[in-house]
Amino acid sequence: MKILIVGGGMGGTILANNLARRLTSELESGSAIITMLSASDKHMYQPGLLYVAFGRMASDELYRDQRSLLEPGINFHVDPVETFKLAENHVITKSGKRHDYDIIAIATGSRATPEDIPGLAENSINVYTEKAALNFYKSLREFEGGKIVISTGVPHKCPMVPLEVTFMMRDFFQERGILDKVQLHYTYPIGRLHSLEPVGKWAQKEFDRLGVTYETLFNMKEIDGDKKVIHSEEGTELAYDLLVAIPPHKGMEVIDANGLGKSGWIPTDRHRLSIEGYENAFVLGDTTNLPISKAGSTAHFEAEALGNNIASMIKIGTPGRDYDGKVFCFIEAGEEKATYAMFNYNNPPDPRPPTKSIHWFKMAYNQLYWASARGLL
């Protein structure tokens, strides 16, 4: 039984390790083989980018050697897939190698594409790559006062970032002693402050308390960098001195190029995580087209459900348990406090008032994550 995992991020790595632990005897006897293909020899802890953007983490702390995170027995190759032949159960990589499989799991993730909105890439700052996060921190240090607009494109990964950057910027400028010179103005694409209604309600109260102004039903259409004005799809204009963008995202180009999903989002069954039309092809993490949070925890819980399912299919011929939509997101709320949103398909989140202990748990998790990546936590 050949299992192929495409992508070495959170979803792919946790799935590979989860399966390796469940299939120890099959791997030893050779009746199962797990292969992982990735574009990089490094594994990046993406939630750390937010802390790099505020000078709290060094960017080298974001990376570990991918092979060091994988259970022995997993065949790992830095050789990304270029061609998917799902109907023929094989892929072809950049080096020209063909990998046949019995089961494939695609976890290629997503990428910020600010270039999709005219003027956005060159006139805004964001936290979504190492380079962008370092530039973000530099911009914050150099900002002397004025109006900061936080604006969100759709879709995007890490659903809490729009709120977290706002709270963390407020703290940052307060520490710098120039909060009275800074106006934070938060915008959001739909008719509330967050896609998750309870989180939006909680955020509104916090913004009112902290003096953050906001407007809803605001979608960036074009940025005029000379005049420093955002033109919205809704026909309005918004002036800024510094534009903090949560850019729109796409899946990886290889997904669209292979006709697997428009904009790189693969049509996926919400419970079985299978690709529509295939019994042996699965998707997890950001690259699904599921209308749920594109979060690391989503990939994590999907990987656990899928690991259970695939192992069960191999051992007893039937799937195990479905993915129930579970997501868990910390929300840094400023003032060294945090809360969290935990929810699934049937139960919405109910964020509690932020506490210091949840913030410190998040700080600890930034280090404990590596145990999750190894399938232990």
Added chain:
Amino acid sequence: MELIAGIRQGEVGDEFEVLSSDEGSAKDIPEWINKVGHEILNRFESEGVWHIVVRKAK
């Protein structure tokens, strides 16, 4: 949010049907569609799910 992303990435004339169990969306979506200048083709509720059919008009 899915509708906004879909409309941005779609072509003029594309039709989208949104199914939502979220009552807030059932009010927000028509408001946004009208504000931006697209068309609402149909809107109904069935067994607790709101259906809104829209066309990208520009």
